Amino acid sequence: MKLIFTILIAFSMGLNPAFAQKNVLKGKVLNEASQPIAGVTMILEGTVRGVQSDPSGHYVMRDIPEGKYVLKVNMLGYKEVNLPFSIGERENLALNINLQEALLSLDPFEFSVSRGIMGQERLPEVDKFRINAGKKNEVIRVGELNANLAMNNSRQIFSRTPGISIWENDGSGIQLGVATRGLNPNRSWEFNVRMNGYDITPDPMGYPEAYYTPPMEVVEQIEIVRGASSIQYGSQFGGLMNFVMRKPDKSTRFTFETLNTVGSNGLFSSFNYLGGTEGKWSYTAYYQKRVGNGWRENSYFNTDHAHVEVNYAANNRLMIGLEMTYMGTESQQPGGLTDEQFNKDSRSSTRERNWFSTPWFIPALTAEYILSDKTKLSWKTFGTFAERNSVGFMQPINQEDDLGNRQVDRDFYTTYGSELRMITEYSLFGKSNTLAAGIRYFNGFIDRKQVGGGDNGTQMNFDLADGGIYRRDFDFTNINQAAFAENVFRFSDKWLLTTGLRYERISSNMEGLFNTVNDQEQILLPQSRTRNFFLVGIGSEYKINPSMEFYSNFSQAYRPVLISDLTPPATTDSIDDNLQDSRGFNFDFGYRGAVQNWMKFDVGYFYLNYADRIGTIATMDNNGIINQFRTNLGNSVSQGFEGYVEFDPISALSKTSKFGYLHLFASLAFVDARYGDFATTSVREGVILEGNLKGNRVENAPRKINRYGATYRYDRFSVTWQLSDIGDAFSDASNTVLPNAAATVGLIPAYQVQDLSASTDIRRRYIFRAGINNLTNSVYFTRRAGGYPGPGIMPGDGRTFYFTFGLKL
Template sequence: MERIGILLISVFLFLGGSLGAQTGGISGYVTCSDSSPCREAVIMLEYSGFYTDPDDKGFFSLANIPCGNYKLVAFAYGYQTYMQPVRIDSSVQMIQIHLTALGKQFDPVIVQGERIRSLGISRKENVDGANLYAGKKTEVVQLADIQANLSTNNARQVFGKITGLTIWESDVAGLQLGVGGRGLSPNRTANFNTRQNGYDISADALGYPEAYYTPPMEALERIEVLRGAASLQYGTQFGGMLNFVTKRGPSDKRFEVNSRQTLGSYGYFGSFNSFGGTLDSGRFNHYSYIQYKRGNSWRENSGFEAVTGSVKLNWQISKKWQHQVEFTGMNYLAQQAGGLTDAAFKEDPRQSFRCRNWFQVNWNLAAWQVQYRPDSVNLIEMRVFGLLAERSSLGNLERINRIDLGGNRNLIQGKFANIGQELRWLRTFTWLGKPQFNLLGYRIYSGHSKARQGDGNAGSGADFYFLHPDDLENSDYRFANTNLALFWEQVLQLGTRLTVSPGVRAEYIRTAASGYYKLRVLDAAGNLVVDEKIQDARDRERSFVIAGIGGQYKLNSKVEVYANISQNYRAINYTDLRISNPGFRVDSNLRDEHGFTADLGIRGEKAGLFIYELTGFYLKYNGRIGQVLRAGEAPLYLDYRFRTNVADSRTYGVEAMGEINLFRLLKKRSLRFQDLNLFVNMAFTDARYLAPEQKAIDQKEVEMVPGMLIRSGLRYRWKSFRSSLNYSYTATHFSDATNSEWTSSAIEGRIPAYAVLDFSTGWKKGKWSVDLSVNNVLNTKYFTRRADSYPGPGIIPAEARALYLTLGLQIGK
């Protein structure tokens, strides 16, 4: 804690030294075409964080602006955007702004055709609100600009332009997202700090960082991905940050209703309905949605039903204060067909040997976010968030090469309750004649969870209750996690080309566990001969400081080079310690992981024409937690997967993404309303264990790391018609650290290379729209994972070819 105190003092001294920086101001009037005050306008200094609204007379004022060169921007709905370079000195300048109305003679189609075309992928600005992104690798998917099967959350299409992602495919409807980057496990996206609108959505950010909830893609505006350097602002994890940003109500309508109804293969039905708009002269924005979907997979015993809903309300109370509250709830029930052995998969991947396995999730999220701008150089953002959730799995966990002979099923139940608060203070100051940015923030988080495992009934229905709730057959635990963090980061503009961004994060973590587990031994006849209850209690505290630095250098206005290096830390998941599973065991002496990540890249773009990025990365993992194959006890010596601190590891690779609008290259007037975009996304990765003392593991490939990923696609757009064809290739890789080729239980083994083709097309006319999607066009038979537990165990076949038709209706006023 002493180091944290020193950090606090240093940061405040640094901030205090910036208070005397030289500043100036700018004032004036903004008028509309008829020379009346334009009260709806927004006036801002581009990329600076300074903005304001005019009063009833059209007067505006920006004060305490660091001296330097800026671009003044003013805009209002229905008017052309005004831009003018300005230089701020120690005086207050007066400027008159006149906004010109968009001419009525312009056809809306022509305006659409002549606008700058989005390529569907973009990057974050150096400063966005109270968030700093300079010198980091950032990727933003704009959902409105991609043609994809959004009803089923098709991750291959949605994340097609995000580099280096391994995607698990476990269900037809996209109920759970599984993505991992740069050699990290995709299991429920646990290696990312997963957020919605800036706040946590996972079960427990420390003890169980798995996200059983995935927002409906139909409700999203964009998806933001920030890589390993995110450890300073968003937590210490290796994977980075993944943020789902939901839509807002339209700013030009009091209400708008969107309804999308989808029918698909295998009895799929999806209904998405949203309601949003803006009231009170633009100060109150509301958006809510509800999504319902049901159906079956192409395999037997795989029906599902899911309901997700959300309400988001945003008040611009004054020019200084903005509040946002939201609530999200999700509930789904899914039957799980279980896994397959390698032989069964080759014979018929559609078959199922488990008809009694079920999975149920109830997820509830709430958040309150406040933005306060006391003046033009300070911005404070605060968010309070909480979660109440439960997940239950019921069924037969025995190895899949054993027939389900009935009997009591195993029930695993997890309940989660957590609350957290984050605060960020961004201050702008002047140094070297340039605006600079200081960010100081803290995070307080408390998570509580219950993990219980015991016998359920011997039936085949979705009956989630324990037979002996007061004396469970396996385990009963309570977990408590506390996290206090202080972080500081800065963006320094050293001239017109070079930007440097150093940062520090201090962490305090306390993890505690209390409960019991049972040691149960059966004889050869299946009779219980040992039934011993063992009490268990653990409590561990640690504090540490991690640091990082990034930078970027502009070669010209369109191309920049960036680099960063950042330390990482990942606490163990106590909730994994006492799950009883015949094919899977966990080391009771697991240790936290630590290491660092580094990026070096070049990126460039020309708006609407092309965008590209090439990145080399290195990830060092000390005490990496992984899975090794071990032989069981006599007399059967059945193999099982053992989760432990396998060894240190290193991962390096190259990621490349490029997209170009081929029609715009031709510069033909006849093609000005059409786009033909080609993108290619590739990643080459080498991940190895470094364990000279363990010959069976040393230099073996890290599990779940394909050596090559390729995703490519074509998108055609003409007016309101568009189509896309996406290709995805994943190279062969292993499921455990010993690189087992094959085992009888199918829990370990090689995952063969696979390639998948997806097609989607859509057309909109007025208030109506229609979309058609074909997933897995070539009907490829493949699998992305070997599960050690639910939804297996064993090989989980991916979905076969499936067709989906969506009819949409949009009305508003």
């Protein structure tokens, strides 16, 4: 990799003599007490060039073409500064900057303390190439949390985000399963999942979704926009979840960081990062190795993550970049448990031959171009080349492994896509308004091979045994074209309105081998579907004062009939020829803001309508044969309240403290997710019994999702305690309470889990972190799996410990 970088730089210097220019702008950023300020952002207005001040307050910007510029200087808590200057060819210009504190700001020490432990913020009204005004959104600043980041502990990471339900059945941290507002957490598939703004999933509309999760040690922030994101990103009911990776360090030519973690059950994780900026070039790269035995028997994981990003300012208006991300995984799956096994020993396992692997490669090319002071363009093109592999004994968990040949299932994903966005500001009736628009193309191809005859061994092996075949072999293709436009109309300094429209075209095709019985192949007739539809959205904000506002948003959502919906699980099953896509909408109304420097809050009501849900009923044909018929059965509605508040009682009473600071937070959600008129049938002793799900709770939707926490910080030391208090849930739409023998249906009991984490750094160079997850060793589970990685109850991890040592250079 180093050789590749060297060749690229040398080649560019040879083609572009301007690269060797010695124009340099440098200086130092100081406060009113002539003390240096680190992390100040400085941008040449109207260009893509920018740097940050280093810990000593110095900054350097190299290779600036001669001309006249305005240096825009920003730092939270200080007044913005705009400095005009001119620079000539080969000039070395020194420009020192003095910043003044903004009104109601904190002193530098207190401000850094407060910002360091408030790990939850929200997106600005307009940010880069998107509009966030009027939408319920959260920004999780991962680096500011006390959490077990080496294991991607989602319970801690999403603690301050109200209403997030989590499937805690993957202690390895490889796969993330989260949802909101009564939706299904399975692989986070109700979210539009992105990284740095582009897709990282093999299907544009749902299945399969997020098999890849980046290491949280390199994630700068997680951006969550609830269902109202459908206009700008996609039609998913859950909204957007975007992982923003750490960007190249703009304050230095080279920085290096290593974080090494050891913990319970043989955990070892080594995360290594480097990055910097040199003239027009900036770069970043990381590598993480994580291995462990897992908390349960027959658990093991071995993962590798790597990422490289290189950006080049071709000129003052154009920035181009290349990103490449790789993940390799090897994971032993302990399988599920029956209720009896779980109550006896939740760490036990009856599956020792089940393995799972998801090698993932994501390349992306990006470009940003400034057309004018008011208009910018962004282009991203991306791809996914990945696999989903499993091998094991997959019969119900109450059946003993016969030690025979295992089942092999493999998916091969090949996708590519491109998205072009534009954002512009314009004046109307004396007010500044913003328009964002974009177009998108996505092509996803899935080669699915299932029910293969594997070996009878115990190790990870996805090869077919001699004479083994795949009884199913499908090809799926999903093509998605979309265009959107959304506008912010500002009627006054207090009130704004957003309106948006999105057009979607989705084309799906499926063909291949459905089953092989007695050497007879059953071929599915090719199935193709194309649909065109529009989504509309409208939102508003009204500011009570500069720090508090009301907001509301209505946005349509859409979930197309997926390829899996068109695939009958058995040859006797049938699919409704008129099977319709699911439609619905999200509605939000809330109040959010801050009280000076000691409290933040966001409280609101939501309503989610999910119409034309797809389900299966039993039918009888003219010959008296009972078949399963998949069709649209009815609607469901999720509604409730979400609230988040965090405050510092010490700062509320006194501006400064010699004894440290205390922050308390509560993240609360009440979710009432229920089915409407939803007809069902069942078969008992050859007789079809009709029923209705009306009034039943939606499966996997706890009514109560509450999390509380407290963080104490003194100087560079901080410690955080957290309590998760989650209500019970049902695992099926029939709301079955008593579990079946295979433990795939039944009540999921309420539970409480506590976590404790601490961190400190010495001279901003030596980093120490430690913690205990599941402090009281609670025995609980969040999921009953019908298939992989079960079947059966999937227990949450018990008490575990971790310790991290890090070094920054």
